[in-house]
Amino acid sequence: MRFAALVGCNSLHPISMENESLSSASTPRCNPALNSPDFSRHMLELDEDDDLEVFSKDATFTDASSINTSLPTSPGSMINQYRFEEEHDSKDLFITVGDPESHVTAIETFITYRIVTKTTRSEFDSCEYEVRRRYQDFLWLKGKLEEAHPTLIIHPLPEKFIMKGMVERFNDDFIETRRKALHKFLNRIADHPILSSNEDFKVFLTAQAWELTSHKKQGPGLLSKMGETVKAVAASVRGIKQRPEEFVAMNDYVESFGQKIGMMDKITQRIIKEQREYLEEMKECGPVYTLWSASEEELVDILKGMAGCIDNCCKATEEQVGDLSEGLLPVLHEYVLCAETLKAVLRRRDNIQAEYESKSYTLANKKADRDVLKDEIEQLEDKMEYANKMLKVDWERWRKNMQSDLKLAFFDIAEKNVAYYEKCLAIWETFLTTEKPELVLEKDTEDYSQK
């Protein structure tokens, strides 16, 4: 396998090719497509190499956002540094999303969010940034990241709108849910060893509004973008000969997972609905007992007590519904979107394979310039292998995140449910102690005897 990184690059730092090795323990290369991140902190087992000096703190090798189809230099090295990358305790990039503000112009109304970035990373000129971004900007960022890393798994953005049950696009709950999701989106990128070094990401975090606009305008024009899309569609139409086994397994998993998580989402929505309706009916109970107490003499206190208990339980129920809809449901929903993301990633990977295969086919069957073709094929092969490897590693990463996210969410809701029942228990036990203290004592001994 040859490493040929220079196709299509405009300006590059001269790189010594002498110390290339073909093993997986090869040195990282300047990778224009990756906007030359600083990997030095990720290197653990890599040999000291002259080439290391190539990697200065200067992060502006090229504006590689225009070059998306070129190959990364050394897949192996990329994987290496990635594989050794653990969720570092030494987190050095902190992002918060907050303070939603509404902006009204003649044409439209939209919301911006304040993004505060604190970092000790050297490629950032300053250690603190504050910018305002709107949803469209996030969409742009996601698109750029997907272009640059087609087979990395990027955490999903919240949806543009939620059709069901949402009346007002700018309703408070909707904004808060969206804000949390956007926060998670950025933080997931920040935690990702490769994605966090992406140039567009940096621009997103640091540029002023006008800078961002002009930055967005750079990059491949509409025509070249269209060209890419056409290629991708063509590739998907062609199909691939045979998917490698591990990706078949991945595909199957994603199908099943998507289905299961979709069901979980639906079930949770249904529970919330039923719980809300239960709450509405329950709220009518207390007042009836109060009304009744007005007709009674001896029963006044106990009836009022009942009314009080029921009202308090209603409050607890209200809280519990909130926990469900603000805690568990958004997480489930995110993973529904993740399933879609995964499907897209797998599709893109398939397309890369298809591209390679079709070129190989051309070589085998058509009279064309064999040398040029051969070069192209090798590039495509490298690209494919790189994409596959990236996906495999990122897949493991995603699985870990998924497990920890869902485990936490489920654990959390179970805990909240326990707390809810404990609250209600306390309410009724208090009632019982006032009305029939002997019974409570009796019950306590009962509990003991049952142990």
Add this chain to the structure above:
Amino acid sequence: MRRRLSQVQQTHDTTIYVSEPRMADSGSEEAAVIENPEVAPEEVQQDIGGTGDGSSLLKKMEISVSEAEKRTGKNTMNMQETYTVYLIETRSVEALNEGQSPAPDTLWRRYSEFELLRNYLLVTYSYIVVPPLPEKRAEFVWHKLSADNMDPDFVERRRIGLENFLLRISAHSVLSKDNIFYLFLTQENGWKDVVYDTGFQAKADSRLKALNATFRVKNPEKRFTELKHYSDELQSVISHLLRVRARVADRLYGVYKVHGNYGRVFSEWSAIEKEMGDGLQSAGHHMDAYAASVDDILEEEEHYADQLKEYLFYSEALRAVCRKHELLQYELEVTALDLVSKKQQREELATGTVRTFSLKGMTSKLFGQETPEQREAKLKVLEEQITEGEEFVKSKTLECEEYVQNSWIDIERFKEQKNQDLKEALISYAVMQISMCKKGIQVWTNAKECFSKM
């Protein structure tokens, strides 16, 4: 599921016996629980009727409604019908106390016979707040419960209600002594004829008569007016409560059952996960358990609803007593008015003055006065009528007063019973809620464990 009817207090001689349908000796187990020597006689005395001496005829008798069966037969219109009969068992308390275990005497009765008994008691003891029957048709149901009278759960709840009815009567110092009641429990055939022979139906006040009295009575006793208002309020508030409760039960059922879906999905999902698989699978089981637990919870709640329903129907019995008072009072007022008018007539006749307009007066003016002999004759008749009238007023007044006195005694007894029963019901509701919460805590704590191990 059999339940001990805790709210029906026992006299220290009558035991309450709830049995399983002819299965193992579970009956004796229940009876043992109930023959509670710690129940102080005084504690129990208070809810016996006003006579307070606890000497009900049936202190010697143990009563239960132990079974229900379907029968088919021809009804009065010679059409085939299916109906349910209930087995009434009676046993001598003495025999049991002596350690014997004689077979109970049994007979079968259907709901309509219970109704007949009650109607008889209503007419014969109009001053008593007569215990109500369980509902004829299922009302205030939430969706899972069937409103079908043939539904086994309904029949079961009705069986318990009928037993409760009989026990309340047997605990009442006045009603328990009634012979028709005794025969109801002991004589299967021909009982209906005996009841009809008492001619109680003729004594019943017509609905129209009662309504008329309600509208026209001028001076009902204040206490009864208040009582009537109270019974209206009680009925309204309990109906409302039952309606709301049914809707709440419906919703609660939904919440719990949907969690069962979690169980299913977790189970399926665990098949595709390696590390999370076990945790998901076991959590799924807990979700299933959670979903299933609602059935027991709602069955308990149904019992609470039945307790409320009894008092909903009791409010009707209260109103009946008030209506009777109004009727008697009205009759008294009418009789008194009649007497007054007759006395006026006598005065006119005696003095020759016409104070009130009467046809006789006019005609005598027009066509000449009556002869002194005629006048004498009329006066004599009037005098007789007035004497009669005065007697009548006296007896009516007495009847009214007696009625007020007797009924008020039973009303006080009823109030005590009601307060006690409803308090118990509310407390047992709280106990139920506590049990429900504890179950919830357990399930979710277990689920939490499973998630933490994922």
